[in-house]
Amino acid sequence: MDSKFNNGFKTVAVFVQMVCLIIVIVVTALMVNLFGRSRLSFRDIGSDYSFFHSYHFAEEISGEIKTLTLFLQMKELDPDYTKYKQYRLRYDGGESNLYYWLLRDGAIVSNMPEEAADTKEGAKAFAEKMGSYLYYNDETVHLDGDLARIGAAQTVDFLRLFQNREEGELYIAVDVSLSKKDAIADAAEVYETYFPWIGMGLIVAVLSFLCFLLVMIYLTLAAGRNEKDDRIHLHRIDYLPTEILFLFLCFFIFGLIAFCVRLGGKDWGISSALILTGTLVFLSDAVILTLYLSFVRKIKAEQFMSCSLTVYTVHTLKACMQRQDIARRTKIQFGAYGLLVAFFVWEAFAGRHVWAAAALFFLFAYLSAQFLQQAVWRKKILEGVRQISHGTVDYQLNSREFGGDYRELAEEINGIGEGLMHAVEENTKNERLKTELVTNVSHDIKTPLTSIINYVSLIKMEGSWNENVENYVGILEKKSQRLKQLTEDLVEVSQITTGNIMLDMQPINMVELIYQTGGEFNELFEEAGLTVITRLPKEPVMVLADGSRVWRVVQNLYNNVAKYAMRDTRVFVELKVNDGYGEFSIKDISAQEIQKSAKDLSGRFVRGDESRQTEGSGLGLSIAENLTKLMGGTFEIALDGDLFTVSITFPVINP
Amino acid sequence: MNRILVCDDDREIVEAIEIYLQQEGYEVIRAYDGAEALDILKKQAVDLLIIDVMMPKLDGIRATLKIREESSIPIIILSAKSEDSDKILGLNIGADDYLTKPFNPLELVARVKSQIRRYTKLGNAAESSHAVYQAGGLVINDDLKEVTVDDEPVKMTPIEYNILLLLMKNQGKVFSISQIYESIWNADAIGADNTVAVHIRHIREKIEINPREPRYIKVVWGIGYKIDKV
Numbered sequence: 066m067d068s069k070f071n072n073g074f075k076t077v078a079v080f081v082q083m084v085c086l087i088i089v090i091v092v093t094a095l096m097v098n099l100f101g102r103s104r105l106s107f108r109d110i111g112s113d114y115s116f117f118h119s120y121h122f123a124e125e126i127s128g129e130i131k132t133l134t135l136f137l138q139m140k141e142l143d144p145d146y147t148k149y150k151q152y153r154l155r156y157d158g159g160e161s162n163l164y165y166w167l168l169r170d171g172a173i174v175s176n177m178p179e180e181a182a183d184t185k186e187g188a189k190a191f192a193e194k195m196g197s198y199l200y201y202n203d204e205t206v207h208l209d210g211d212l213a214r215i216g217a218a219q220t221v222d223f224l225r226l227f228q229n230r231e232e233g234e235l236y237i238a239v240d241v242s243l244s245k246k247d248a249i250a251d252a253a254e255v256y257e258t259y260f261p262w263i264g265m266g267l268i269v270a271v272l273s274f275l276c277f278l279l280v281m282i283y284l285t286l287a288a289g290r291n292e293k294d295d296r297i298h299l300h301r302i303d304y305l306p307t308e309i310l311f312l313f314l315c316f317f318i319f320g321l322i323a324f325c326v327r328l329g330g331k332d333w334g335i336s337s338a339l340i341l342t343g344t345l346v347f348l349s350d351a352v353i354l355t356l357y358l359s360f361v362r363k364i365k366a367e368q369f370m371s372c373s374l375t376v377y378t379v380h381t382l383k384a385c386m387q388r389q390d391i392a393r394r395t396k397i398q399f400g401a402y403g404l405l406v407a408f409f410v411w412e413a414f415a416g417r418h419v420w421a422a423a424a425l426f427f428l429f430a431y432l433s434a435q436f437l438q439q440a441v442w443r444k445k446i447l448e449g450v451r452q453i454s455h456g457t458v459d460y461q462l463n464s465r466e467f468g469g470d471y472r473e474l475a476e477e478i479n480g481i482g483e484g485l486m487h488a489v490e491e492n493t494k495n496e497r498l499k500t501e502l503v504t505n506v507s508h509d510i511k512t513p514l515t516s517i518i519n520y521v522s523l524i525k526m527e528g529s530w531n532e533n534v535e536n537y538v539g540i541l542e543k544k545s546q547r548l549k550q551l552t553e554d555l556v557e558v559s560q561i562t563t564g565n566i567m568l569d570m571q572p573i574n575m576v577e578l579i580y581q582t583g584g585e586f587n588e589l590f591e592e593a594g595l596t597v598i599t600r601l602p603k604e605p606v607m608v609l610a611d612g613s614r615v616w617r618v619v620q621n622l623y624n625n626v627a628k629y630a631m632r633d634t635r636v637f638v639e640l641k642v643n644d645g646y647g648e649f650s651i652k653d654i655s656a657q658e659i660q661k662s663a664k665d666l667s668g669r670f671v672r673g674d675e676s677r678q679t680e681g682s683g684l685g686l687s688i689a690e691n692l693t694k695l696m697g698g699t700f701e702i703a704l705d706g707d708l709f710t711v712s713i714t715f716p717v718i719n720p
Numbered sequence: 721m722n723r724i725l726v727c728d729d730d731r732e733i734v735e736a737i738e739i740y741l742q743q744e745g746y747e748v749i750r751a752y753d754g755a756e757a758l759d760i761l762k763k764q765a766v767d768l769l770i771i772d773v774m775m776p777k778l779d780g781i782r783a784t785l786k787i788r789e790e791s792s793i794p795i796i797i798l799s800a801k802s803e804d805s806d807k808i809l810g811l812n813i814g815a816d817d818y819l820t821k822p823f824n825p826l827e828l829v830a831r832v833k834s835q836i837r838r839y840t841k842l843g844n845a846a847e848s849s850h851a852v853y854q855a856g857g858l859v860i861n862d863d864l865k866e867v868t869v870d871d872e873p874v875k876m877t878p879i880e881y882n883i884l885l886l887l888m889k890n891q892g893k894v895f896s897i898s899q900i901y902e903s904i905w906n907a908d909a910i911g912a913d914n915t916v917a918v919h920i921r922h923i924r925e926k927i928e929i930n931p932r933e934p935r936y937i938k939v940v941w942g943i944g945y946k947i948d949k950v
Contacts (some may be wrong), residue, residue, distance in 0.1 A: 508774070511800035512730055515822040522825050549822050553802060555947035560803075567805070571944025580897050581939060584917020599913070612941030 070583055078280050078287070079354070085277040087346045092270035094342040095259070100334055104255050110263060116253045117211035117241065119260075125252045126212065129163055130199075131222045137167060139225065140174060155247070162245045164195060164237035167226065177238075188236050196241030203227070211241060214275045223228060253669035257457045259335070259684070284354075289362035297366040303359050314356045321349050401431065442471040449478050458485040496563040496602045503559040508554040514552070518545050540575040554684040561691040568696060572718055573612045574605040575640055575647050582616065583638070586623045594632040595653070600639045608715035618692050621685040622651050622711050629709070631656040642717055650712035663704040686711075724834050725760055727780070728752040728772035728798065734881050737770065739823045739859035743834065754778025758786060766793060768836055772827075773810070781813060788814035794835035798823065830929040837870040845870040853888040858927060858936050860888045869927045879904060880923045883916070886945040887937065920945055 099105040108120040116122050136152040143149075148264050157176050166175040166188035173180035181191035192198035197210030201223065227233045243250040302310075327340065363369040368671040370376050386394055405428060412421030445462065452460035460482055462475040521541050530538070560566050579601060590597055626636055630653035637652040659666070666686055690700040693713050703710040724746045728734050731752065739749040749766065751757040755778045759769060769787070773780040786796055794817075797810040802820040809817045817831050851862040857870040862885060866873045875905050876884065882904050887895065897916045902908065904916075919940075924931045938946055 264929060493901060508800040511821045512733070515800075516730065516732040516736060518822045519733065519740075519825050523736060545822075556802065571943075574896070575942065577897055577944065578942035580914055581917045581941060583914035584919075586920050587914055587918045587921070610942070616939070616941040 068292045070287045070290040075284070075287055078284050081283065082277055082280040082354070083347065083350050085273040085280065086350050087343050088273040089270050089277060090346045091339055091343050092266045092273075095266065095335070095339060096263075098338055099255075099259060099263075104252070104335075105260060109260065110267075116256045119250065119256065121256055122211070125249055126239065127222065129249060129284070133163060133165060133237065134223045134225055137165065137223075160245055161247045162240040162243050162249050163247075164191065164236075164238040164240070166192070166233040166234075166238075169230055170232070185234065192236045192238035195238040198236055198238035199223075200234070200236055201227075203232055210239075212239065213437070255335075274409065284358065285361050288358045289365050297362065298369070299362055299366055300359065302355070303362050303366075303368065304372065306377070307360075307363065307369055308375065310356055310359060314353070317349070317352055317356075319518060320424075321345070392597065401430075412596065424547065437470065438468075440476075442467050446471065446474055446478060449475070449482075453478070453482045458482050458489055493563075497565065500559045500563045500565050504556050507556045510548075510552050514545065514548055517541075518549065521545055541643055551684075558684045558688050558691070560611065561688055561695065564695060566695070568611045570609050570611055570696070572607050573610055573615065575608055575615075575649060575715070576601050576606055578612065578615055578619065579638060579640060579649070581622060582619045583621070586627065589623075589627050590636070593627050593630065595626070595630055596635045598635050598637050600637070602640060602642065606642055607718050608698075609718050610698070610715055614692050614696060618689040618713065619649075621689040625685055626651060626653045626712075629653070629655055631707075645717050646714045647717045648712055648714045650710055652708060652710045655707045656710045658707065659704060659709065663702040666702050666704075691712075721745065721747050722767040722840075723747045723749060723765065723830065724768045724770065725749045725751060725757060725766045726770045727754065727775070727783070728770075729753055729775045730772070732751060732773075736825065737828065740829050744829055744833070746832070749914070754780060754783030757783055760785060761791065761793075767839065768794045768796070768832060770796045770798055770832070773797060773806075781809065783817055784810075785813050789861040796828075796835060797829060802803055805916045824930075834870045834929065850939050853885070853891075855888060855891055855936060855949065858888075858947075860885055867927070874926050876926065880926070881918055884923055884927075885936075887945065891947050891949045894944045894946045895942050899944065903927075 087405050100107055103124065106119065106121040106124055112119070114120075132152065133156065134151070136156055139146070139149045139152070149369060156163065156165070159176075161176075164175075164177050166173065166177055166182060166185075168185070173182060175188065177188055181187040189200070192200070193209070197212045199212055200207040200209070206221075223235060223237070226235065239249070243253055269329065288298065291298060293684075325345070333341065345648040360369065363372060386397070389397065406425070409421045409425040409428065412418045413425055445466065449460055462478050464472050464475040464479065467475045524538050525542070579599070583599060586597075630636060634654040637650075639648075639650045641648050642652075686702070689711075693700040696715070698713050698715040700714050703712070724741055726734050726737050726741070726748055727750075728737075729752050734750050734752070735883060738750065741748050749760055749764065751760055753775045754771070757769065758778070760766070767803070771780040771783060778786075780799070784797065787793070787795065795815045795928055796817040796819060797815045798819050798821060799806060799810070800821045807818045807820075816835055819828060819831065834857055853860045853862070859868045860866070861868075865881065867876055867881065867884065883900060886900065886903055900916050920937060921931070924934050924937050928934045929934055936947055940946060
């Protein structure tokens, strides 16, 4: 939105640019006319000489003297030339302002009046009366009047008259009143009419040209804009295809040039030439400016290429090709290239045309480039598919790098990736919500549970109940403790399975950790009647893990053994290093027959005996497995009859 | 008689805690949200505060922060939130202890006792003898070969005593099982086994209120044992 661009300003601008252009062209044409046809001399520009003082006069008079000399040379022979007859009519027929008096070898030739021509004195007097004359007598050239100013060098052509002559004298006089209508008189008239305007005309032309440029810049900026909004407004003409406008412009310019050349061939008078020029400039400016502004608007609206027949045709062809299925499209392409190759081969070998060979070469180069390009695209797409299939679901191909079917392929692959990503995100979100729910619910359970535990404890402190009540209270206490364990395990397992915990990964010594754990469980195992056989390497086994979480894992496994192993059996705890992996295993003999498969045992809430009467939440193995996997380890349960084996492995790091 | 402020929005829990504490001879004041606790603290002198985290009006964390602006009384946070991050947060903002619900009432009483003893003893710190080492309420006097926890003497076997002394002398330093073995038994730890770990557990059972959540002897799993500087 810019008030500079309102229609009033634009109209004025168009008008101003037209006037300026007309001035520039007309002045230029005038200059060309005047100087190009020797109607004026460049050397006079900037002076304020009168005609007889001007360089132009000097040029004119020397031309006249040359012609006169030619005439006088011819006159001796008196030939029957048309040209001679014209000259004789001009000089001797009294049409010229030039008078001569030539004395050669005693004979006088003159066009002065007879009484003046008879004697030398008479001729001199007549020449002086005319106002400006030239006198030559063998040795000296005397210039008098206006001729004196132009210098002898301009007039020496007449010396030819005296070649191989004994003696001679010559008077050439110019009638400065220009009483006859001859070439000099014409020149004087033109000079006096136009010369005073030349200087100003040039200045005006230069200023007009600058003005024209400024206005053109304004018009270029203003094209398509108005004061109401910021959009580009197109004119009806702008919707014509670019090529048509361009062709029209070309034809118009060629026509104009041809027309001008034709007109220029004729000898127009100055004023009519100027009027004609002005009219032509006006008309052609109107047309060219219209087309120019239309192009500017189109470029601004980014329609220059799109609103063109070529682009439209290419688009239509492309769309047509796109509609075909890939197989048919490939067939068409193959057919087209085949025909093209056949044609070029024919032309190159049968017709022996070099261009066909070159075209064949370029076609080959083009197809090779396309082949290579497609190989690159294939590679990128393969990479993208591989990334997505390996779990990088947010991997995105830049579809702009691809062309044709490959672009579509890339976009579809991105779509697959996005779909997967959304599914994963949705899943993660659901899992997190579940965890939050579990956490919140267990917090809510814990509060009343606290009261239950506290008051059960208070009941016990009251003491002196009968045996039954004491039994009941004991059951209450046990079950409330179990409930507490359950809620805590529940929170833990839900956090671990969703990966919602922070791990503090550090190099730890598995041997140390097993000893530490052994110390914690020493008495518990003794109570359960279990003998632990520990086989550990002497040197440290370093792994990268979160120590307290590994303790949780091992603690759960030991607890499991303490709970379910058969009394008076041996428990085997082993740590081995195989191929860069440290494998910890614990083996025990189950007290009861395990009815579940090994795989099911690490599921949540699963216990071997199915009865759920024993203590524990059934989450121990699930917690252990998930924690191990979170830290990058493996977790395996093996079941061979009643032999129950759990082994976990971690990659060993070098200390 | 020490006065204890118990603050929890669950009235039954407050009541139960009150019963336990009164049996031990403490005077109990009740509050049911953080704002009320702050009011009471302004009006009365209180020796210890037990505060729940999730409460209406003003929660335990914010209340603790406000109290710490002007008072240094012992604060025990009582919370259903059992994650490590919650415990760390509670202890970082100025609580002296953190107990998760559901808690063992006897453990709570023990912790209250420990905190009050330390608080009332504050100022007359242990004699500056070079043979006395202290970490919080745990004091070991090497001249008398005596170990006390919150002024209560603890009986120890010579090996347990030596292990504890080693850790107390080097507070903050982590000792591996073989290091401990070598310095206590003065022998190479070739046939190292559970021995050290078992001793450590015995020490913990003697000096800790809840051996599963030790305050003094910390297990650095897979690396060793240490006693933190307090």
